[in-house]
Amino acid sequence: MxxxxxxxxxxxxxxxxxxxxxxxxxxxxxxxxxxxxxxxxxxxxxxxxxxxxxxxxxxxxxxxxxxxxxxxxxxxxxxxxxxxxxxxxxxxxxxxxxxxxxxxxxxxxxxxxxxxxxxxxxxxxxxxxxxxxxxxxxxxxxxxxxxxxxxxxxxxxxxxxxxxxxxxxxxxxxxxxxxxxxxxxxxxxxxxxxxxxxxxxxxxxVDSRVFTRKSSIALSDPVRIGVVGRLVEKKGIDTLISALAILHTQFSDFKVEIAGSGPLEEELKQQVNQLALTDKVVFLGPLPHDQVVKFVTGLDLFVLPCKKDKQGDMDGIPVVLMEAMMVGTAVISSKISGIPELVINEQTGMLIEPDNSEQLAAAMLELIKDEASRTTLIRNAEKKVQQEFAxxxxxxxxxxxxxxxxxxx
The missing domain is CATH 3.40.50.2000 (Glycogen Phosphorylase B;)
Structure with missing residues (x-):
């Protein structure tokens, strides 16, 4: 045609x-x-x-x-x-x-x-x-x-x-x-x-020829947590930062990388400073798409806690979630919009209620501590993407x- x-x-x-x-x-x-x-x-x-x-x-x-x-x-x-x-x-x-x-x-x-x-x-x-x-x-x-x-x-x-x-x-x-x-x-x-x-x-x-399964899902030292997305309200990056402060009181051996740019960048950086997380969180700026595969492959947890913004806008099903799942990185997101059609709670990933930093901190800690659960989620997630989102x-x-x-x- x-x-x-x-x-x-x-x-x-x-x-x-x-x-x-x-x-x-x-x-x-x-x-x-x-x-x-x-x-x-x-x-x-x-x-x-x-x-x-x-x-x-x-x-x-x-x-x-x-x-x-x-x-x-x-x-x-x-x-x-x-x-x-x-x-x-x-x-x-x-x-x-x-x-x-x-x-x-x-x-x-x-x-x-x-x-x-x-x-x-x-x-x-x-x-x-x-x-x-x-x-x-x-x-x-x-x-x-x-x-x-x-x-x-x-x-x-x-x-x-x-x-x-x-x-x-x-x-x-x-x-x-x-x-x-x-x-x-x-x-x-x-x-x-x-x-x-x-x-x-x-x-x-997602192109399965590009986003291929990584050789090992063993946790890094320190644990690498990350996200890719525009720094706008509906991505819920502020929820992630608040959750990191809670996580830090129970587990401190982690690093967080935030890739992306947007209107909330300075506000989010101030939030990191106020919560004394500057030694834990780094802002990478926008990431060319040909570098996304390397980035999500190197992570232990990919966390995108989406929510509805003040104008009523919300994500559909972010492609980057599929990309992380395809390479074998465990994902956490929110029960909103079409995301549960991809990230099925406790089957292909973990889901939290939107804007709930306590739930998010608990989900991150669970995936860090429970290797068997993390392994099962990763295996199911890759299969889900291959079958429906390829x-x-x-x-x-x-x-x-x-x-x-x-x-x-």
Whole structure:
């Protein structure tokens, strides 16, 4: 198949699952043209992405004159498609309040959708797939109407929990609408009253050829605890730091490495200072994805105590949990969103209630002290990821859905 992919930023350090999915589908023999709304603020720098990076078309970087000419071409060559798409956009704008910022945003995205639509037609694209159900899907659904080429979506987290504008219409207009967890699927169906037959579950996958089982799961001396993620509220890094202070009163032979950057970095560093943990905790800054495998492999415990932030946003199923589980590092996370579908408490990892530092400290201490339990969790975790979250399995599922969707249009 000849496919197009659209995401907010390609290739972005914070969304490795997007470009890994593109690479996996390319390996299956499909030709893919990648489109990105923006140029990445924090781009992924892995060398094996050079070819992909050279192909990305950045929509919002296009001169407005070029985009305007795309409108003229489409109006001339596909007048019925164009008039219908413009009519649907206007209806959408009235639905969200024609005078609102949301309405202006929809029209702005319709404007750039013409450039995407023209490129889809010029390159004989058969299907367009989008990651994230907010801005990129706004662009994609209008580009689909303008071009007559079907589109599908993979939704993740804040794009449905916080930014679900017109989500019912996006599901209706898509060839299929996928999301990463059963939790999300149920949330979308119940909140937006959509056709459940349109909803699919496609996991974000891990490449088992890259994330391979480490040779030994014996604990380091000192015990190495770590986490990778943006330093934002929903990751729960503050909960981890509070739990470390509790753990330190019962077990002191550990080191903690926090990889990532974000708006809470200084606040979290102050918390470490206030709790007198500066000799235990180090902040590594952002970690290139090609170094993640080495980092999580070297850890004894990977701890990501996610929670819901003040705006209601929360993680879906963080890919880095899968990566840690795949290499044989024991994981601890929270009972929130779709995480329990991956980290099954006391089977494939340990789960705590969100924002509960006492539970987290107890879980870390248990995994440090109980080698037999840790070994069992690690073995079960690797099997779970291999069976359900492996990248090749989910790439083939997408391939099947693309084929079926193209066949209907």
């Amino acid at each position: 000849k496919l197009a992919y659209l995401a907010p930023e390609i290739p972005a350090l914070s969304a490795t699952f997007v470009y890994n999915e593109i690479l996996a589908l390319t390996e299956l023999g499909h030709e893919i043209i990648p489109f990105s709304v923006h140029k990445p603020i924090m781009p992924a720098t892995d060398q094996h992405l050079d070819e992909l990076r050279s192909k990305v078309i950045y929509l919002y970087a296009m001169p407005k004159k070029t985009v305007f000419f795309s409108h003229l071409k489409l109006l001339t060559k596909k007048p019925i498609h164009y008039i219908k798409a413009l009519s649907e956009c206007m209806k959408d704008m009235f639905q969200v309040n024609i005078l609102s910022r949301d309405a202006r945003g929809l029209f702005y995205r319709f404007f750039y959708a013409a450039k995407l639509a023209q490129d889809l037609v010029d390159n004989d694209i058969q299907h367009l797939h989008v990651h994230f159900a907010h801005v990129p899907t706004d662009i994609a659904m209008y580009a689909s109407m303008l071009s007559g080429i079907p589109f599908s979506v993979t939704a993740h987290a804040n794009d449905i929990f916080e930014r679900g504008l017109l989500l019912d219409k996006k599901v209706e207009r898509s060839g299929f609408f996928a999301t990463i967890s059963d939790f999300n699927r149920h949330y979308i169906q119940q909140t937006y009253q959509v056709d459940p037959g349109k909803l699919e579950i496609i996991r974000c996958g 990248q090749d399995i989910n790439a083939r599922r997408l391939q099947t859905l693309f084929t079926e969707t193209i066949g209907r249009f």
